[in-house]
Amino acid sequence: MGNNGQTGQQAFKRTILHDVYRSNLSAEKLLSLQQRGQRRQRMGRWVRVAGLVVILPLMGSGAHSVFPGGADSLPPGKSAAVEIAAAGWNSGLPPLIDDANAGVTSSQEMPVSTPMAPHRRAFLSGRGAVAPLDGSDGPDEWTVPDGGISSASDYRVLLDRPAVALADLFGLEVRTIVIDPGHGGEDPGAIGPSGMLEKDITLEIARLLYERLVRREGLRVFMTRDSDVTLSLKHRVEFARENSSDLLISIHLNTIPNDPMTIVETYYFGPPADEHSLKAAEQENRRSDYMVAEFGELIAGLSDTLKQQESRRLAAHIQRNVYRTLHRSNRNIVNVGIKTAPFVVLLGAETTSVLAEVTCISNTEEEARLAKPAYRDKIAGALERGILSYLKQSGRQQGRPPRQWSTTYGKS
Amino acid sequence: MAKVKVSQQDKALRIGIDLGTSRSAIAASNGKRDWVQSLVGWPKDFVARKMLGDRVLFGDEVNEHRLSLDVVRPLAQGVIKSGTEKDEESVAELIGHLIDLVGPRPRQKIFAAVGVPAEALKVNKQAIREAISDYAEKLIVVSEPFAVAYGMGALDNAMIIDMGAGTTDFCIMHGTMPSVDDQRSLTTAGDYIDEQLLGLLTERYPDADFNMNIIRAFKEEYGFVGDSLTQVEVEVRVEGRLVVHDITNEMRRACESILPAIAETAMDMIARFDPEYQDQVRNNIILAGGCSQIAGIDSYLMEALSEMGPCNVTVVDDPLYAGARGGLELAKDMPYEYWMDM
Ligand SMILES: Nc1ncnc2c1ncn2[C@@H]1O[C@H](COP(=O)(O)OP(=O)(O)OP(=O)(O)O)[C@@H](O)[C@H]1O
Ligand SMILES: [Mg+2]
Ligand SMILES: [Zn+2]
Numbered sequence: 001m002g003n004n005g006q007t008g009q010q011a012f013k014r015t016i017l018h019d020v021y022r023s024n025l026s027a028e029k030l031l032s033l034q035q036r037g038q039r040r041q042r043m044g045r046w047v048r049v050a051g052l053v054v055i056l057p058l059m060g061s062g063a064h065s066v067f068p069g070g071a072d073s074l075p076p077g078k079s080a081a082v083e084i085a086a087a088g089w090n091s092g093l094p095p096l097i098d099d100a101n102a103g104v105t106s107s108q109e110m111p112v113s114t115p116m117a118p119h120r121r122a123f124l125s126g127r128g129a130v131a132p133l134d135g136s137d138g139p140d141e142w143t144v145p146d147g148g149i150s151s152a153s154d155y156r157v158l159l160d161r162p163a164v165a166l167a168d169l170f171g172l173e174v175r176t177i178v179i180d181p182g183h184g185g186e187d188p189g190a191i192g193p194s195g196m197l198e199k200d201i202t203l204e205i206a207r208l209l210y211e212r213l214v215r216r217e218g219l220r221v222f223m224t225r226d227s228d229v230t231l232s233l234k235h236r237v238e239f240a241r242e243n244s245s246d247l248l249i250s251i252h253l254n255t256i257p258n259d260p261m262t263i264v265e266t267y268y269f270g271p272p273a274d275e276h277s278l279k280a281a282e283q284e285n286r287r288s289d290y291m292v293a294e295f296g297e298l299i300a301g302l303s304d305t306l307k308q309q310e311s312r313r314l315a316a317h318i319q320r321n322v323y324r325t326l327h328r329s330n331r332n333i334v335n336v337g338i339k340t341a342p343f344v345v346l347l348g349a350e351t352t353s354v355l356a357e358v359t360c361i362s363n364t365e366e367e368a369r370l371a372k373p374a375y376r377d378k379i380a381g382a383l384e385r386g387i388l389s390y391l392k393q394s395g396r397q398q399g400r401p402p403r404q405w406s407t408t409y410g411k412s
Numbered sequence: 413m414a415k416v417k418v419s420q421q422d423k424a425l426r427i428g429i430d431l432g433t434s435r436s437a438i439a440a441s442n443g444k445r446d447w448v449q450s451l452v453g454w455p456k457d458f459v460a461r462k463m464l465g466d467r468v469l470f471g472d473e474v475n476e477h478r479l480s481l482d483v484v485r486p487l488a489q490g491v492i493k494s495g496t497e498k499d500e501e502s503v504a505e506l507i508g509h510l511i512d513l514v515g516p517r518p519r520q521k522i523f524a525a526v527g528v529p530a531e532a533l534k535v536n537k538q539a540i541r542e543a544i545s546d547y548a549e550k551l552i553v554v555s556e557p558f559a560v561a562y563g564m565g566a567l568d569n570a571m572i573i574d575m576g577a578g579t580t581d582f583c584i585m586h587g588t589m590p591s592v593d594d595q596r597s598l599t600t601a602g603d604y605i606d607e608q609l610l611g612l613l614t615e616r617y618p619d620a621d622f623n624m625n626i627i628r629a630f631k632e633e634y635g636f637v638g639d640s641l642t643q644v645e646v647e648v649r650v651e652g653r654l655v656v657h658d659i660t661n662e663m664r665r666a667c668e669s670i671l672p673a674i675a676e677t678a679m680d681m682i683a684r685f686d687p688e689y690q691d692q693v694r695n696n697i698i699l700a701g702g703c704s705q706i707a708g709i710d711s712y713l714m715e716a717l718s719e720m721g722p723c724n725v726t727v728v729d730d731p732l733y734a735g736a737r738g739g740l741e742l743a744k745d746m747p748y749e750y751w752m753d754m
Binding site: 008009011012013015016017018019020021023024313316320321324325327328329330331335336337385389 | 466468504508551567589742747
């Protein structure tokens with residue numbers, strides 16, 4: 001190829017690389033306005049928010065379809081108008097409602113008017129604020145182009161990576177998260193080969209996780225302890241209960257005596273999966289403070305399978321994220337997966353709860369890594385991602401977002 | 413976020429990943445590359461975990477232990493599987509496994525260009541982003557045939573036909589990134605051939621024990637179209653005894669069965685192209701994907717398309733890695749500020 005050909009090829013490359021950038025960008029930032037025209041027919045819902053018109057394509061049927069997964073099954077021409085009147089909202093936080101799917105199917109067919117919170121943070125008493133559950137940055141970054149969002153994939157983007165709070169858009173309730181740094185005070189927890197104490201590291205990781213989560217809107221975050229104090233498991237459980245926590249994460253470090261292995265495991269409540277889980281539970285249950293009778297009652301109240309299912313899912317999200325993150329620093333780390341064990345702190349909590357043994361303090365190299373703030377922050381980041389992806393998915397799967405539509409639809 | 417310093421960018425590992433319905437491949441800037449069947453399996457129960465360990469299995473290992481595993485094909489039907497937790501995890505696991513295969517240094521940053529079936533690009537961008545978020549710092553996602561085109565340097569007036577397992581994907585390049593109109597997809601590809609071949613062979617040899625895996629292996633070993641140079645004879649069990657069967661005609665018919673639709677689609681796409689450049693496109697048709705290795709397929713298509721005028725059809729040299737290599741080229745060429753943060 002001659003010189004001309006070469007330069008021509010370079011020019012094509014530049015154009016194409018820019019195209020690639022744009023095509024990835026538009027999915028990312030809702031900027032695919034140019035291609036709007038031809039896709040208009042496929043649109044569904046109109047949602048008016050603060051004077052901006054957002055077009056949301058209507059998907060299949062049922063509450064689930066309002067979220068990604070069915071956008072392209074949108075029947076052409078099927079549409080409904082939804083007007084969200086910010087002014088209609090004036091009460092406090094709505095209660096958690098589980099039968100979120102009720103009525104949604106019909107609401108898709110007709111224009112509905114939905115009250116929603118203009119800004120949830122106004123109602124918050126705790127530390128925290130309302131924000132997207134997906135790890136994106138915050139409202140400032142996100143603007144609805146005033147021409148509207150125009151296609152199924154754009155809508156998907158709105159739901160998947162909104163920097164505008166989903167909570168604001170759809171009336172998602174604020175979630176309360178309790179972070180429980182394991183051990184503390186007189187109880188050092190496990191001790192590393194060179195003397196590192198589990199209680200110190202769990203507290204550090206918990207603080208970092210707290211810092212990360214409070215920045216997100218839509219979350220109220222508490223810590224069971226923020227200093228080196230002795231707390232019984234009973235106290236921790238009650239703390240979570242008193243603060244009506246939606247989600248409890250207890251942070252621990254594992255120890256495997258006489259074995260240099262490093263493992264990551266996440267527990268939710270249930271019968272011990274094996275000898276190791278039983279040992280782990282015994283170890284972590286030592287300072288439970290529960291009387292035998294109370295313990296019996298707690299176990300009797302265990303019929304809550306929904307809680308268990310939710311806890312299992314949360315455990316999976318956390319396990320996956322922690323393992324992947326640590327695996328990048330330590331290729332020998334072993335993914336033990338999620339497990340059940342009778343941890344008191346998990347049993348007593350009335351909510352979705354997990355106990356994460358994020359790594360092994362008994363391994364010399366891992367102990368050295370844990371001494372570094374950056375490594376602890378890495379773990380906190382992984383826990384955060386696990387929690388957020390769980391919350392996001394549970395919002396999706398339980399069809400929470402459209403709840404407001406279904407319970408209050410009618411003419412405005 | 414502060415911009416990463418240049419030195420850090422240079423240390424980043426660039427990777428191209430081709431996520432296919434049947435096979436997925438990776439090529440990395442450290443010179444390593446690998447591929448695996450797109451299969452992910454989890455030990456089903458306690459016994460399976462005892463035997464295999466509590467871990468995720470991939471590719472051939474999944475086939476080997478199929479009965480003990482919950483198996484997911486993360487890209488079945490050309491889109492990212494979703495529904496159950498395992499479905500959703502499977503793509504991420506597969507990507508993580510591919511990255512392990514090229515061995516990044518601990519803590520090395522990864523910039524990934526991922527090619528996916530055209531359909532997945534439409535509906536699954538976010539799922540892909542999530543799946544790779546734990547491994548890569550930066551990501552771009554493109555359609556598979558486009559990645560192939562880019563890797564071949566076929567940027568202008570060219571047509572790529574990517575003949576895979578589930579789909580045959582077409583893409584016309586004209587100096588820009590192909591738009592929706594420049595791409596098409598047919599469901600006549602490798603799997604379709606397998607079904608045809610199985611049908612034809614069971615009809616002719618009702619007593620022989622054929623199954624899909626054997627059939628696919630025959631096709632990959634002996635697949636051809638047009639005139640055959642030799643007889644295709646294979647040994648198959650009949651009532652427990654190995655018996656030699658001649659499958660020459662069945663093989664040809666099955667392999668040719670996908671070609672009329674492919675030729676027709678190619679002609680139609682070219683006919684819609686700017687008339688001034690149709691000649692050039694016709695002379696720059698590139699076949700990629702596993703099925704492009706079927707013997708004689710290029711000349712067969714060349715002949716079929718020549719009714720529009722002279723044309724030239726070539727097969728990529730390295731069908732297994734064409735997509736991953738294209739992704740890697742893209743990852744290397746992409747200016748820093750064009751990358752998307754995870
Ligand atoms: N040597 C060969 N000869 C003929 N066919 C082959 C050969 N090698 C692989 N194939 C077939 O190619 C198909 C797989 O091709 P490829 O790996 O390009 O698919 P994929 O990218 O996973 O699928 P898709 O493009 O549909 O997502 C299978 O049907 C396989 O049997
Ligand atoms: Mg392919
Ligand atoms: Zn502990």
